[in-house]
Amino acid sequence: MKEINIGGVPEHFNLAWHLTLKDGEYKEKGIDLKWQDYPGGTGAMCKALRDAEIDMAVILTEGIIKDIIAGNPSKIIQTFVDTPLVWGVHVAAHSSFNNINELKGTKAAISRYGSGSHLMAYINAEYHDWDLENDLNFEVIKNLDGAVKGLTDGDADYFLWEKFMTKPIVDEGVFRRIGECPTPWPCFVVAAREDFLESNADELKSVLGIINNTTADFKHIPSIDKTIANRYGQQLADVQEWLSITEWSQDVIDEETINTVQDHLFSLNIIPEKVAYSKLVTKL
CATH class of the missing domain: 3.40.190.10 (Periplasmic binding protein-like II)
Structure with a gap:
């Protein structure tokens, strides 16, 4: 075997x-x-x-x-x-952010550098014509549970993760999804x-x-x-x-x-x- x-x-x-x-x-x-x-x-x-x-x-x-x-x-x-994978762009339920462009220059939660959530933050920024040098900041949160804590505690402002896997967290009123970002492949x-x-x-x-x-x-x-x-x-x-x-x-x-x-x-x-x-x- x-x-x-x-x-x-x-x-x-x-x-x-x-x-x-x-x-x-x-x-x-x-x-x-x-x-x-x-x-x-x-x-x-x-x-x-x-x-x-x-x-x-x-x-x-x-x-x-x-x-x-x-x-x-x-x-x-x-x-x-x-x-394509449809990534949801999520913020904490109590966040003041209501659309993706308001996130310009704020901090993205990522599972780790080189991860999908990290790379897709760049793709999302490209879609919205942000300055990739100055408008992206990161906070490493390891996984989905870490993202819940990070956004709720205010350590990060938004988080990209697969739309349907995060839907229960949105339904629970922990996250709000303010946009989507599909992969171009x-x-x-x-x-x-x-x-x-x-x-x-x-x-x-x-x-x-x-x-x-x-x-x-x-x-x-x-x-x-x-x-x-x-x-x-x-x-x-x-x-x-x-x-x-x-x-x-x-x-x-x-x-x-x-x-x-x-x-x-x-x-x-x-x-x-x-x-x-x-x-x-x-x-x-």
């Missing part, structure tokens, strides 16, 4: 992994797939890949591209979610460490084959909307809206998309250079 360690955020996007694990499909292929939740998100998973704590990760596209260019010895092996990819890739390509193909079979029909699983609502503490109508705008992928990310991401990150000074497609992506 080949042990493979995989990381991902504890969010509804990754339910398909848990369903296939529960069904024992990987063990049938001689693979002991061990899932590790990373509430800290992309930055935490990038570190785990670098430290060889995990062999593969389901990770934000822009985050892993940035970290590979910065020296993470990993490669993207597939797109996982083909549609497919949101999640699967990445693997290069040294693991070299010696375990067949096993990785098997893993992808199993998850792809499930994601291809994910929306047609009976009562999947109710399952997601119950598991992740969400309103059924919110889950149904999320399912209607979300598409999974079973394909390798294409060069045009990789170039689009790099163009954005380079223009925002988030990466020092753009690199060849082959430096970022491996087709199994």
Whole structure:
């Protein structure tokens, strides 16, 4: 039995992994797939890949591209979610801010530097023509729980996080969502460490084959909307809206998309250079 360690955020996007694990499909292929939740998100998973704590990760596209260019010895092996991630722009319920432009020059809560919440603060600033040097300030809060405390205590002024995962916190009256910021590219990819890739390509193909079979029909699983609502503490109508705008992928990310991401990150000074497609992506 080949042990493979995989990381991902504890969010509804990754339910398909848990369903296939529960069904024992990987063990049938001689693979002991061990899932590790990373509430800290992309930055935490990038570190785990670098430290060889995990062999593969389901990770934000822009985050892993940035970290590979910065020296993470990993490669993207597939797109996982083909549609953009819709980030909500959140403030504390008692905050005086009512629209995104009022946030110019204030402090953004981020899970860590290099994380999705950090990179998307730049994308949001770009959308609104802010000065990237002077209008962005950051407070590291580690995760969603840290953001609740940080915004409530006034340590930070706003926080970008996936719209539907934060909806219950908005419903509770802890956050207010004053805007949205979608990614200009497919949101999640699967990445693997290069040294693991070299010696375990067949096993990785098997893993992808199993998850792809499930994601291809994910929306047609009976009562999947109710399952997601119950598991992740969400309103059924919110889950149904999320399912209607979300598409999974079973394909390798294409060069045009990789170039689009790099163009954005380079223009925002988030990466020092753009690199060849082959430096970022491996087709199994």
